[in-house]
Amino acid sequence: MNKFVVNGGKPLNGEVTISGAKNAAVAIIPGVILCDEPCRIENIPNISDVALIGTILKEMGAIVKRVNKSTLDIDPRHIRTHEATTDLVRGMRASYYLLGALLGRYGKAKVLLPGGCNFGVRPIDQHLKGFEALGCDHEILDGAIDIKCREGKLKGNNIYLDVVSVGTTINLMLAAVKAEGLTVIENCAKEPHVVDLANFLNSMGADVRGAGTDVIKIRGVEYLHGVTYSIIPDQIEAGTYMAAAAATRGRVTVKNITPKHLDSITAKLREIGCDIEEFDEAVTVDARGKNLTRCNIKTMPHPGFPTDCQPQFVAMLTSCNGTSIINENVWDNRYQYISELQRMDAKISVEGRLAIIEGGTPLKPAQVKATDLRAGAAMIIAALTADGTTVISNIHFIERGYEEVVEKFQQLGADIKKVYDPEGELAESV
Structure with a gap:
């Protein structure tokens, strides 16, 4: 009203x-799920989408504390679930980044289909094609995407995107950070928030190269340490x-x-x-x-x-x-x-x-x-x-x-x- x-x-x-950039924040905050230590994220916009993704992480077990209007402390070590099936997930499109982050951490993920602004078809077939290349199978049950690794752990692979997609690029980056071996993503999106996510992951100890170009190469690592990071x-x-x-x-x-x-x-x-x-x-x-x-x-x-x-x-x-x-x-x-x-x-x-x-x-x-x-x-x-x-x-x-x-x-x-x-x-x- x-x-x-x-x-x-x-x-x-x-x-x-x-x-701070909304589109970077809603990718980086789920990215904290991959970290093995607490993180502090600065220059976060004080908007409803950020509050929503923070609440979703809390419901999954993370400790999320607002330090001030533009700073969040997030401790992901208490997350004990690979599922994000609360109705809150439907409230924003970027909730599908939980798929890549949870896959990267647990080798499985179950997330409700996302919502957000309705101005056209937002297929996630490219996301699912990429996850399949990393060794996953998926099915859709009761409005949720249920993805599992066939061998319990993601395996690096070469992935070519049929269309340039920011969402797919980000989701595959998140999933591949802890996958075994080398993942090469071709025909990538080059948006500034894609580069910002790569910089955030690298600051934690990931090995992501080529963000901002057509080809991103990610060599999987086993451990990501906590950082203080400021969003673009x-x-x-x-x-x-x-x-x-x-x-x-x-x-x-x-x-x-x-x-x-x-x-x-x-x-x-x-x-x-x-x-x-x-x-x-x-x-x-x-x-x-x-x-x-x-x-x-x-x-x-x-x-x-x-x-x-x-x-x-x-x-x-x-x-x-x-x-x-x-x-x-x-x-x-x-x-x-x-x-x-x-x-x-x-x-x-x-x-x-x-x-x-x-x-x-x-x-x-x-x-x-x-x-x-x-x-x-x-x-x-x-x-x-x-x-x-x-x-x-x-x-x-x-x-x-x-x-x-x-x-x-x-x-x-x-x-x-x-x-x-x-x-x-x-x-x-x-």
Whole structure:
């Protein structure tokens, strides 16, 4: 029943500090299961997905203590089960990383099929093909994937991924860290959080080489020691605030980032006419007084333009003059949110994987909803550009991946607040 109420029409100005990467955190935290000692994980985003995976580990027996808002101490030595079958597992897509971690530790795993944002088929056939190559059999029972090693221990092997998949790459890395011998994964995903997971595993004593390239080689080890590890900044959160600065014609400095991770995003912002200034760990987007114009975007695996920034840029491009064309090349059905932007009088049409945006017409305030995590961020950006009051519902999607999103936008001068609306009265006022 919580909603965001946004009074738009004001440019964003100021500084915002980016949190740790959600996509790295939800892989690294399950990765602690593989460790033979306690670990401290720093720069963790304070979001619902992280709280959820922490709770799942607790229910499995791990000792999880929050040191402060961005630091967790995790002791996996008390985990006594290879099963994660609580309903909490259904609450997030990344819970399937428990498969690789539990397989790596126990040689068997039983995990409920994951949930998360629903914007297309999320098959795990690639994951299962990889686990089979490592010596496992699987079956699906009562909505759970039950995987067991044929010989009690994983065996290294050569694995070629039919499609570039972040989830498969991460899951096979987790499984192979303690497998016997050498595992070679080809056609790997290269995303920054894949590299971050490899760095985390190596800091514990794993032997993972080639992360960030097409081929990752993992030589199994028997023991992993505890570490203190800091997660990378969130490139998608950074891209969201950068798009919002452009959409509102403001000037925003985004801090605590890795500029190299944002190359595809800054390139498009420059293309439409923004001034971009990069620093060692920050970037400034200046769109004040700019006559921003159209661009075309094709989402691709890293280092291409990230699909997770596509909705935010669509919302931003509605404010830019000319016709922009988006080619969503990663997910089949990521345009569910377009109908919500159309409620705000956005001139957007969808033809298969293409979204055609007739920009330059101001959006109108409306009652809209978040259809998934990144689409929810797009609704905020759209609301910030509309002159009037927009009410956004289904904000639990947004809070899955954005830490203190209201407070951060308020720091930039946005008129946004979170309200409790059990009777749906706000809808009648818009």
